[in-house]
Amino acid sequence: MKWLKFRTLLLLSAIFRVILIVYGEWQDTHMEVRYTDVDYLVFSDAASLMANGESPYKRTTYRYSPLLAFLLTPNSFIHRSWGKFIFSAADLLVGSFIQYILKKREVPEDMCLYSVMVWLLNPFTFTIGTRGNCEPIVCAMILWIIICLINGNVVQAAIWYGLVVHFRIYPIIYALPIILVLDPHSFQSGQKPCLVNWKSSQDNTSYSRKGVSEVDGVWTALKTIFTRGRIVFAMVSGSVFILCTGLFFFLYRWEFLNEALLYHLTRTDPRHNFSIYFYHIYLHVEHEFSVVEKLISFLPQLIVQLVLIFRFAQDLLFCLFLQTVAFVAFNKVITAQYFVWFFCLLPLILPWSKMKLKWEGLSCVVLWMGAQTHWLLWGYLLEFKGKNVFLQLWLAGLVFLAANTFLLIMFIRHHRYSPVFKQLARATSGNRDKSE
Helix, strand or coil: CCCCCHHHHHHHHHHHHHHHHHHHHHHHHHCCCCCCCHHHHHHHHHHHHHHCCCCHHHCCCCCCCHHHHHHCHHHCCCCCCHHHHHHHHHHHHHHHHHHHHHHHCCCCHHHHHHHHHHHHCCHHHHHHHHCCCCHHHHHHHHHHHHHHHHCCCHHHHHHHHHHHHHHCCHHHHHHHHHHHHCCCCCCCCCCCCCECCHHHHHHCCHHHHHHHCHHHHHHHHHHCCCCHHHHHHHHHHHHHHHHHHHHHHHHHHHHHHHHHHHHHHHCCCCCCCCCCCHHHHHHCCCCCCCHHHHHHHHHHHHHHHHHHHHHHCCCHHHHHHHHHHHHHHCCCCCCHHHHHHHHCCHHHHHHHECCCHHHHHHHHHHHHHHHHHHHHHHHHHHHCCCCCCHHHHHHHHHHHHHHHHHHHHHHHHHECCCCCECCHHHHHHHHHHHHC
């Protein structure tokens, strides 16, 4: 694809997103089915309240940080689509960050471009931002944290990590792998960390052998976890999170704490969604769930997270991707917008996958899309036709969980293990041995 350059791809993607935003305005005005996401209306109402000096939490169902409402205050005096342009700009920024990370790891130009296209030309991702969903901002912040780590800017990474956890609580799952990857052999004082590039990970099979004993490496890291870099990251990110939370608690009191944070920790949504837990919650919506019931739904998620972290922590990008897919698949509530969380990480691992698109890759795509379409069929019958298909919808959720689990296994089996950062002390000793 020598004829297509990254800047051309980015420009075409930007034009296409502007067209979609304009088209969305027309559809909202002339058609019964709206293009704009209902969440965007909630964001806009909250932003309007904030622009008038009132609490954004006067808008029911607004359960986000006040920072989001603040970003969208120009909706009230510039244009109601201001937020869509902000989200779409973040969407394009994600594409730029993917390009930057892959180039830093010396991925070949064509492979790099194909990987970026998985994000920029993905129908699911470009409609998310243009319909008014804020997830591209979260994705951009997470990729920027990765860039900061790659460049050795631990303090800056910590600041943004504390901010993104405040903004959207789910990135808290990345805390342990980030702490583990801040190994003193990779992050040495006054030195920029050395990256394991794409070519060396393809040629050197020692990386894959190292993955077999990765658990030993994790336990060793746990024994020496209190290093300068790890303490700095934990202290700075924790301070930023507490500062932001404390500031908005001072401004909006318990309304903010309950809606923006506690709600997401205790959320039990009786409405139909992709989660296998929704049917049980729907049947017992008026029943107070016991501690045991809450633990049962949380325990599988926790166990899977710990297993993935202990096995793949040093291959940070792959670990974050697997964590996100597993977190979404086993969550108590799953909506389509959550899929964006791992779509932004997918292009970062594709160059290290041995999966061929023609057979394994295509079968994975068809299986995942088929399981989702199967669920949507029953969801349509329930939502628009009023059919009593709750049981069938729950079974479709089980199929979707099985599809996600199969995809996780396929990605793991076909992945070429490659730590992101070189172990400098060990590399030095290895070079000394060769010279002798």
